[in-house]
Every structure is written in structure tokens, then in C-alpha cells.
Amino acid sequence: MNITERKPFTPGEILQEEFMEPYELTQTKLAELTGLGRRRINEIINGRRGVTPDTALRLAKLFKVSPDYWLNLQIKLDLWNELHKKSEKELLRKIKPLKLNLAYVNTAA
Numbered sequence: 212m213n214i215t216e217r218k219p220f221t222p223g224e225i226l227q228e229e230f231m232e233p234y235e236l237t238q239t240k241l242a243e244l245t246g247l248g249r250r251r252i253n254e255i256i257n258g259r260r261g262v263t264p265d266t267a268l269r270l271a272k273l274f275k276v277s278p279d280y281w282l283n284l285q286i287k288l289d290l291w292n293e294l295h296k297k298s299e300k301e302l303l304r305k306i307k308p309l310k311l312n313l314a315y316v317n318t319a320a
Contacts, residue, residue: 219291222284223256230274245269261285 231241238256242249247269254260262270267281293299 218295219284219287221258221288222262222281223258225284226270227256230270241273244273261289 230236231238236244238252239249241247242252245252245266247266251260251266255262255266262281262285264278264282267278267285270276270281271278294303
């Protein structure tokens, strides 16, 4: 897995620093432009709420980027958080990758 030890930036941090600040947008103005609630915008920026597909579509349209951009930021953060839970680390250690039976592959073709 290609997950770093350093926690990735949250979508909210990226939203604020890379998009809102250059456009001089307040949370209120962003809420108005996207039709999202001010509370939702605030929670995303403060890392208390993730970016949903609905939010990703609206931010993508406003800032002329793909919805995948926002969803990938969220997925990367979600995976990092999961992989850094003690219980998840222990569970993953117990799972052994499957080995492909090459004899089966050769006869199946």
C-alpha cells in the first residue's frame, strides 16, 4: 500500500488554503455559491466532516476541477486514518495474501 506515515492534509485544509484564500472567499460566500450550508462548510474546513459526492460535485463545478479531486483527497485521508488505528493494524497483520496457482492459470486459457 502506498500510504505515507505523515497524515495527509484534510480536504478542508486544501479547500481553505488552495481555493478559498486565493479567491478571498468566506465560508458564508462559499456556502451561498455552492448551495451548501454554512455549517457543513465550517465542519469540512475544521476536519469534523468529510467531503461527500454531493459536496465534491458542487466544489468541482465552482472551482473548475474534477469531483474526483475532492473525493480522492477524502479517500486518502480515510485510508490513512483506518491504517493508523491500532485495531486495524493488528487485523491486517493477520491477513496473508493469496498465492495464485499458476498451474490453474495455464490450463484455464
